[in-house]
Amino acid sequence: MKGARENKLQRARDAAEKAAVFGEDLDLGQFIHEAPSHLNMKDLSSLSEPDKKELLTVGVDTDIKERSGSFMQIDHSVVHHDIFQDGLEVMSTSEAREKYDWLEDYYWRAVAVDTDKYTARAELHQEHGYFIRALPGVKTAFPLQACLFTARDGLAQEAHNIVIAEEGSELHIISGCASSHKVKAGLHIGVSEFYVKKGAKLSFTMIHNWAEEFAVRPRSATIVEEDGVFLSNYVCMKPVKTLQMYPTTFLSGANAVARYNTILVAVPGSFMDVGSRVYLKAPGARAEMIARTITTGGDVVNRGHIVGEVADAKGHLECHGLILSEKGLIYAVPELEGRVSGVELSHEAAVGKIAQEEIEYMMSRGMSESDATAAIVRGFLNVDIMGLPAELQREIDKTVNMQGIF
Template identity: 50%
Template sequence: MQDSLSSLKKKAEAAKAKKAAYGEDIDLENYDIAPKNAPEAESLEDLDNDLQRTLLSAGVVPTGEGRVGSFLLLDNAVVHRSQKEESIEVMSTQQALKKYNWVNDYYWKAVPPDTDKYTATTFLENADGYFIRALPGTKAKMPVQTCLLLGSRNAAQTVHNIVIVEEGAELEVVTGCTTKPGVEKALHLGISEFYIKKGGKLTFTMIHNWAEQVGVRPRTVVIVGEGATYVNNYVCLKPVKSIQMYPTARLEGKESFGRFNTVAIAHPGSEIDIGSKVVLSAPKARAEIVSRSITTGGKSIARGRLVGEAPGIRAHLECKGLILQENGIQLAIPELEASVPDVEMTHEAAVGKIAKDQIEYIMARGLSETEAVGIIIRGFLEVGIRGIPEELKKEIDKAISATELSLG
């Protein structure tokens, strides 16, 4: 039986102080709920130049070129939304709730509001965010881009996104999350509920580009139907105060597939606790989790969990971490859980420094140690983001070049 909104509200009220399972407990009292109003922009190009540059750095193209739709949330205000095709709807979650009654069947149905105080707060704030839906059989040729922008100091941004990929549809979403220049301290709470119907495919790429004092607590659950595919790419290369997230894909349809690729750098002062979980509850479901993280002095926790609950499942989890500086910490926690005999689940984890023989092999071709290390690190991270759009790769390449990467 599904909970009614009023009973969900009760649960959320009761969970307002409930600490999250992982990560530093953030005192929500220290932040103001971000403003819900801001002038709308007809086009992202109407925004000032500084802001446009900020968007670009997070992979969001102001011209909207090469995108089938765009969405911008500034603090808690929907500033822009546009779509180029009827068959790929882009609007805000609150708009969608008003437009379609049935959206209630998806609203807070994948992520329980009483998961922790962050989900509870987001629920109680009636948070808005993007609603994207690919109609049955639609195959989007270009991605929809969304941007979640923190624009006010000390603000707590509460976001609630819903993505629905209908039967046989294919959709790609690129999300850039970033802060306006000058906004050092802020908090981002983001709920994402994705639904992929039979035979559908969703590729979701998220770039986190926060600032040094920003706390980040996304909560994501993806429901994957029969023969459907979910691919999650996550990239975080800039300094941030603290990220804790553990997005989960539930493979509920037979022969469905889930994949998480993660690339992250923990800078000094950053604590990034990033996990990926796949629950394989239908026969012949498959999953792969690949994580590549680097610490240049911060703490990096790479969690991974595969749960096998149906026969014929195959799943692999791989997390690798490099420690480039003395004070860096890498913690890899790969977990496998199976409750039926006919499963094939494996994992592979490794942390340490770059192998010297690799560095010297490249140096023998006339490259300096710094150059050799750069090449290896780029390659190391590359493995984590294979298959992401070329232009995003270029952005990532730039970020890697700008990062102080040495052997310490």
């Protein structure tokens, strides 16, 4: 094991300066790397009211009601973790790495440690992140919530998360990332590796609420085994200076399924480059990606890439963009890559403004122009997520409505 770890560290050191394929190349030297440690909390009630409010917008309930487990990290300190159901594990990844020798096999298996300077940085400077695991056959009654929070202005936070849904388990996670209302700038590197074992189902809903000057570089990948299902939802409707991510799923087992739903709103000053990629590697694999992007003045690059490597595999990707202001840009890049015959890939992309016809149709029922526009935009962002429990869907709808972009 020691050799394996050393090998990863060496690869990380070699990639420490490696620019990412997409997104602005950030100078990591501009961020603060030290943060005072934060005290443990029995629950989340001692957080300040403004911070609680920030957390609520990313789906993190500080009362911890209707949750099967809860994890919270502030800056570089894990301040809280708790579980309320047998058969689940929630702890810091550094703690888990100490506890379980076998975990080394999961470290950097889905994501390559030398992908770019950000993954390298996470290995070399990692400060925790969450480890969540559902034991075989265990089904979560309520979603687990995990929160990565920054409180120190200008800090670089590097977290490495590992989620394992063991065979036949069902795990729902809401991961909220936010910064304290006092924070203006900073960097968040979040490496997430998801392992969905045979017949397991994992839904992962990530909601971001950063600050105007914040840089965000999540690096995540998922391996789904036979009959496994991975649902990923990502919502970012708040200002962020630069956000770049391209989460990838490998459907390695027969009949594995992946669905990505992405909701992005770019306000003036925000730059987002967000994609999702799925490799269909086994017969019967199915992938679906749906993205809804809006610009009210910021720039969005929305990528999608499906790679069909075997026959009898299907993938569909859909990116729809709405331009709601004179400034702003939506650049949709849907890519389909079929490597064998017998693979079925399709995509649908549309970028534009709201059709006048739609607004006037709504107005003819008595709505004002702005009410009509708001109703159309709400509809546009209302993505019904197949296979998601109703309460989680409600949670997402609530979040989307709460963000209120008008």
